[in-house]
Amino acid sequence: MYQVPRGTSDILPEEQAYWRYVEQKVVNICQLYGYERLDSPVFEDTGLFTRSVGQGTDIVEKEMYTFTDKGGNKLTLRPEGTAPVCRAYLEHGMPNLPQPVKLYYYFIPVFRYERPQAGRYRQHYQFGFEAIGEDDPALDAEVIDMAWQFFLSLGLRHLSLQLNSIGCRQCRPIHLNALKDHYARHTAKLCADCKVRLERNPLRLLDCKKSSCQVVANSAPRSTDYLCPQCGAHFSRLKKYLDLLEIPFTLNHRLVRGLDYYTRTVFEIQPRGAGAQGTLGGGGRYDDLIEELGGKPTPAIGLAAGIERMVLNLKKQAIPVPPLPRPRVFIAHLGNEARDEAIKLASRLRRAGTGIIMATGQRSLKAQLRQANTAATRHAVIIGEQEVKTGTVILRDMANAQQKTVIPADLPGLLG
RNA sequence: GUGAGUGUAGCCCAGCGGUCUAAGGCGCCAGGUUGUGGCCCUGGAGAUCGAGGGUUCAAAUCCCUCCACUCACCCCA
Structure with a gap:
């Protein structure tokens, strides 16, 4: 008997009410905030992802489904949704539209070769939205507000919003150097993994859960202490707006994201006390990405969220979803x-x-x-x-x- | 990629070397008067015991390999 490939699954009829419920909430929130739907292909030129997500990242290094087609083209099943939207933004002349351009995608399958677990699959579905062409922190606040209201509209409770700013091209390297110096002085106390991280991806050092490493992490220089005047002002205005909107956030100096394109604002939304696969959605600014892909310097911000994890949490929190219509x-x-x-x-x-x-x-x-x-x-x-x-x-x-x-x-x- | 646990009918599961031609519950199908559901009763179908190999007189039960799921690491949605 055949069975689904590892890390993939069928969405059976009895599951569909949850998916339709989420869909209805997505469509509703996007309409409220003025986002328009954009669908892109399941596969793209491999270069789109290696350039945007980043050469050193796990996603690019070991998780992409990459293949060569009969015409010799190097293609990759999309491992995330932001880069394709940016590609479409440039390809279809959207820089000429009034900015920011607000787009969303829904129910897109994304592929990553990972070890499966509950809430982590090799093919999973995402919803996300992107606002391209504006750097006003009011837009950051609006995006975070939209994400927050979306999860609330699902009926989910006990959520926490984690927030951080990792700076821009100017100030991030300074922080990074300070971080490396700090860790270099404490290598003796670090675990084997962290010694590797120090070379490869220093920001991730802050994420380590080992207690000995956490001691080092706690005293490590914080990105928010190294922000340049512009990034600092941007971040404090964002926090002011979030207060204005009465959105409760937790500053998390260790919140760093695994994709290279993020700048300045980063955030994640997770159920309180969630396990390792808890993050419902995450996002942030990617002010350099459009330029990296060949466009003019164009600031942008967005969010991606995993549908399976929403369904998982709807069930865990016993949130009733309306039944699908049936013949009477x-x-x-x-x-x-x-x-x-x-x-x-x-x-x-x-x-x-x-x-x-x-x-x-x-x-x-x-x-x-x-x-x-x-x-x-x-x-x-x-x-x-x-x-x-x-x-x-x-x-x-x-x-x-x-x-x-x-x-x-x-x-x-x-x-x- | 690393470490650990689990794997018996569509679903939940009992059995843990011979009494297993594998039990029970849910679900499914059918009957319980002649054209009528839901409750109840009775019967039936449905399992090469995840796959392959091995040990043994004997394996669902022990061992190995593989596959899948779950948990932690890792990564992220």
Whole structure:
């Protein structure tokens, strides 16, 4: 028997109510904040991701699904959603539109070759939005507000918003050097992993959970203490706006993100007390990315969120989601002539917009009503030989077992 | 990529070397009067016990390899 490839899964009918629920909230929030939908291909030129996400990152180094097609093109199944949006922004002349350009994507599959766990998959689905062409911290606040309101609108509770600023091209290297110096003085206390991080990706040093390393991390220089005047002003205005909006945030000096393109504002939203795979959504500024991809210097900010993790948390928090609409009428029939009538009736009602489940095969009436019961339709319409002769049908109310004989023409009104 | 745990019908699971031609519950199918559901009763279908190999007179039960899931690391959504 075949089974799904590792780290992928089927989204079964009984799961769909959650996904549709999330979709409805996404569409609603995007409409409220004025974002327009953009869909991009599942695969892109490999270079788009190596250049944007960054050569030294885990995503590029060991997680991408990269292949060469028959034309010799190097392609990669997208490992994230921001770079494709930026590519589209440039490719379709959006720099000429009024800025910022606000775009969102929904239900896009993203691919990363990782060791699967609950909440971590090789193919998972993301929702995200991007605002390109504006560096006003009011926009940062709006984006964070939008993310926050979105998760609240799902009904999720006990969320925490982690916030940090990692500076820009000017001030980040200074902080980075201070960080390296600090750690270089404490190498003896570091774990093996951190010694590697020191060389490869110093920002990640702050993330280490080992207690000995945390001691070093606690006393490490903070990015917010090294911000240049512009970045410092940007960050304090953002915090002021968030206070104004009454959005509770936690400053987290260790919040660093795994993609190279982030600058200045970075943030994550997670359930309180979440495990390792807890982050529901995260994002930040990427003021250099558009330029890196060949455009003019263009500031931007965005967020990405994982749908599976939302569904996981909706279930964990026992948040009810509305059931999907289903047919409200079941048609049962006995005998060949009755079946002919049933077929015609089902079609007529459906054309008039009434959802119908039509009995198939030649099962007993008992079996047919059992099926109606499982399908939880409001009514059953029963056509037998008697009814065929008199040109009537039986209309049964499944809730109270009341039934009456009616003529088919009256059904649309009676079914409501 | 590293370490650990788990893997029995569609689902939940009992069994942990011979009494297993594998038990139970849910679900599914059918019957319990002649054309009628939900409760109840009865019956039925459905499992090469994750896959492959080995040990043994004997393996769902022990060992090895592989696959998958779960947890931690890592990474992130």
